[in-house]
Amino acid sequence: MRTFRKRTPRTLALAGAATAAALLLAACGNEGSPSGMDHGGTTPSATGLATGSGSGAPSAAGAFNDADVMFAQMMIPHHQQALEMAKLADGRAEDADVKKIVAAVEQAQDPEIQKMKAWLKGWGKPESAGMGHSMAGMMSEQDMKDLSVAKGKDFDRTFAELMIAHHEGAVEMARTEQKDGENAEAKALAGEVVRTQAAEIAELRKILDRL
Numbered sequence: 001m002r003t004f005r006k007r008t009p010r011t012l013a014l015a016g017a018a019t020a021a022a023l024l025l026a027a028c029g030n031e032g033s034p035s036g037m038d039h040g041g042t043t044p045s046a047t048g049l050a051t052g053s054g055s056g057a058p059s060a061a062g063a064f065n066d067a068d069v070m071f072a073q074m075m076i077p078h079h080q081q082a083l084e085m086a087k088l089a090d091g092r093a094e095d096a097d098v099k100k101i102v103a104a105v106e107q108a109q110d111p112e113i114q115k116m117k118a119w120l121k122g123w124g125k126p127e128s129a130g131m132g133h134s135m136a137g138m139m140s141e142q143d144m145k146d147l148s149v150a151k152g153k154d155f156d157r158t159f160a161e162l163m164i165a166h167h168e169g170a171v172e173m174a175r176t177e178q179k180d181g182e183n184a185e186a187k188a189l190a191g192e193v194v195r196t197q198a199a200e201i202a203e204l205r206k207i208l209d210r211l
Contacts, residue, residue, distance in 0.1 A: 064123055067180035071173060071190060072116040073129035078170055079109040081139060085163060088147050088155075095156040097207050101163065101200055108196060112189065119186065137169015157211045160204045167197040167204075 082105050089102040120127050139147075143162055150158045170193055177190035 062184055064119075064183040064186065065181065067177060068183040068186040069120065069123060069125050070129060071177035071181060071186055072120050073125070073127065074135050074173055075170065075193070076113055076116050076127060078135055078138065078166075078173070079113045081144075082109055082163070082166055082170075083113075084144070085139070085147060085159065085166065088144075089159060092151050092155040093159065094152045095207060095211070097203065098156045098159060101204060101207075102159075104196075104200065105163075112193075115189070119183075135169060136172045137166045139166065153211060157208065160208045160211070164201050164204050164208075167201045170197050171201070 086102045086105045089099065093099050093102060117127055139162055147155070147158050147162060174190040174193040174197075178187055178194070181187045181190065
């Protein structure tokens, strides 16, 4: 005949505490935190891919192809040259609308450069494709020299002419990415390049018409 041990109040209390702890642990595993984060559903690697692993600029999550890589590798130096052209406006540009274009270029393109560098790092690809001045719209050394010695209205006119050609090259590369790319974030950036730089081309042409 089996005998049963009498449970003391202390035994019952310990059992109740253990049960409560188990229920609390299960609740934490199944419900989101007050901030909306699900601690059990996102792995560190998935978070790192989406946020750039603390690199300061987001990595492009999801699949990518050679067109995405080429777009970033080509657009980085293209943007860098646009920033060089914009810096030359300091102390040389005279037209207020030219100065607005310069400010817009500086505000948009440096963050885009950092974003594309982070993408390439996340994809395990080098930043440079070795294309150099063969890319569409890139200025030659003589073009940059001519811009650097121009001042006032002459600078404004030269800057507008060169930046139109430069932007047209960027729009061409961006449209290729929209057509051939696979990564959603890279294609979205390409769409932004087309939208903003096409608008700036139109504005620069208006500036030329009145200079």
